[in-house]
Amino acid sequence: MAALLLAGCGGGGNDVTAPSGSTQTPQPSAQQSTKTPKPVPQDEGGPLMALPDCAEPPEAVPADVPGLIVPDGTVITSVSEDGPLVSVEGYVEMTPIEVRMFYFERPGLELFEIEDEIFEAETLYGQGEFRTYAKARAVCNTGSELLVVVGPAGTAAQPEVGGGN
Helix, strand or coil, X not given: CCCCEXXXXXXXXXXXXXXXXXXXXXXXXXXXXXXXXXXXHHHHCCXXXXXXXXXXXXXXXXXXXXXXXXXXXXXXXXXXXXXXXXXXXXXXCCCHHHHHHHHHHCCCCEEEEEEECCCXXXXXXXXXXXXXXXXXXXXXXXXXXEEEEEEECCCCCCCCCCCCC
């Protein structure tokens, strides 16, 4: 199954692996947080462990969406436009809390609202001329479906955190 990974779409750049065969200790990138990662529910045997194991990621579609920021490894499965808003759906092998932490720790984002519910996490943030709503919903014990809605800052039609979108 071919999967297009979004390395060039403003993704998350948290890769700290050393080159193959290198004996160097990996160093954090300039954008990577040096904070100690918080445990996620599956580390503690929490409720996400009741979900099934994750299957192979879905097929990807091409995506070139200005202002789109998603974690590295995200597979985009659909892109649709509705006026000034662009809705992007995808899948990532991260829990909803890990996705939320990706946005929380990413430099340059103005966080407006965050909501965590273990099986689902939502983030509303701004970055320059864009305002973005991101929602991750657990579909397996270590993977989530993503819905990211990107629009111009000041767009009234943007989804709201906790709005049931």
